[in-house]
Amino acid sequence: MGVATRLVNEIFSADQQRITTLKEVEHSSKLASIGRLAAGVAHEINNPLAIIGEKAGLMKDIMSLEQGQARQDRLIALLDSILASVERCGAITKRLLGFAKHLEVEIEPVDLAAIIRDVLAFLNREASYRSITVTADLPADLPRFESDHGKLQQIFLNLVNNAFAAMSDGGSLEIRAHLEPDKGIVVTVKDDGCGIPEADIERIFEPFFSTKKEKGGTGLGLSITYGLVQEIGGTIQVQSELGRGTMFTITLPTQRREAGK
Numbered sequence: 039m040g041v042a043t044r045l046v047n048e049i050f051s052a053d054q055q056r057i058t059t060l061k062e063v064e065h066s067s068k069l070a071s072i073g074r075l076a077a078g079v080a081h082e083i084n085n086p087l088a089i090i091g092e093k094a095g096l097m098k099d100i101m102s103l104e105q106g107q108a109r110q111d112r113l114i115a116l117l118d119s120i121l122a123s124v125e126r127c128g129a130i131t132k133r134l135l136g137f138a139k140h141l142e143v144e145i146e147p148v149d150l151a152a153i154i155r156d157v158l159a160f161l162n163r164e165a166s167y168r169s170i171t172v173t174a175d176l177p178a179d180l181p182r183f184e185s186d187h188g189k190l191q192q193i194f195l196n197l198v199n200n201a202f203a204a205m206s207d208g209g210s211l212e213i214r215a216h217l218e219p220d221k222g223i224v225v226t227v228k229d230d231g232c233g234i235p236e237a238d239i240e241r242i243f244e245p246f247f248s249t250k251k252e253k254g255g256t257g258l259g260l261s262i263t264y265g266l267v268q269e270i271g272g273t274i275q276v277q278s279e280l281g282r283g284t285m286f287t288i289t290l291p292t293q294r295r296e297a298g299k
Contacts, residue, residue, distance in 0.1 A: 086123035093120045148185050150223060150290070151176035154213060157194045161202070168207040175214040180223060183292040189266045190290075196263040197227045197286055204231030204284060222272075222292045228285040234278040242276065 093116045100112055154176060158165075165172050194213075201211050215225045234242060243264040267274045271291050278284040 083127050086126045089123045090120050093117075093123075144188070145184055145186055147182045148187050148190060149180075149182055150190065150215065150225070151178070151180050153187065153190050154194050154215070154225075157191060157198060158213075160195075161198055164202060165211075168202070168205075168209075170202065170205060170208070171210040173210070173212045175212070177216065180215060180217060181292055183223070183290070185270050185290065189270050193263050193266050193288065194225075194227070196259045197288075200259055201227060201229035201231060201284070204233075205229050206231070217292075218289075221289050223290045225288045225290070226285055227288070228283065230283040233280040233282050233284055234276070235280050239276065239278060243274075 097113055097116050100116075154174065158172060158174060162172075164170075198211065198213075205211070210230050212228045213225065214228075215223060218224050242260050245261040264274055267288060273289045275287045276284065277287070
């Protein structure tokens with residue numbers, strides 16, 4: 039009995055350590071995502087800041103050289119351009135701060151369509167650079183529901199990044215959402231990338247399993263995504279065909295329930 043009790047305690051302790059480690063990996067993944075987004079944001083902000091500097095310089099020159107109504111009209115036009123650039127900087131930084139804000143677990147009413155659009159907004163530059171066509175069909179009447187905003191962001195950021203990694207330049211990504219009354223909100227993330235071999239389909243959610251290790255893949259992205267979906271009471275399924283693409287289907291309950299129930 040004593041040996042059995044000791045073994046049970048050791049198993050329990052190991053299980054708790056595993057859970058703690060996975061939480062730490064999940065948190066590290068979120069921080070890594072924010073770091074990647076921050077690099078893109080810094081580049082994005084440079085463009086409107088350059089415009090602000092240019093227009094401010096022109097205003098100074100005009101004030102020194104021109105007189106009358108023509109000068110006033112040009113100054114107003116330059117001011118409008120400066121204000122638009124400042125608003126653009128504000129929108130970019132607001133999205134990043136909104137993403138970072140939800141590092142801690144917080145259950146609140148969420149707008150799923152808005153969350154997905156924010157994720158896509160961060161990746162617009164990469165999509166444009168690689169000529170990837172992104173289609174988002176997100177009905178305006180999707181109901182708000184209580185969930186963890188940060189986990190939802192991470193789920194869709196991981197899936198979109200995974201799709202981008204699987205596609206060649208010029209590919210296409212489709213994200214569609216609809217409400218199924220008996221299930222909840224169903225979201226599909228479909229790419230036309232390299233696909234997953236049939237023999238690997240059952241393993242893609244395993245920690246450290248990756249089909250892209252030669253490209254730097256860690257094998258943690260989809261494992262973390264699977265865990266996050268379960269934690270908010272949802273389900274995730276995958277369909278794929280080698281050479282033709284992959285589709286992930288996420289079902290999210292509109293009524294809160296415990297994970298796994």
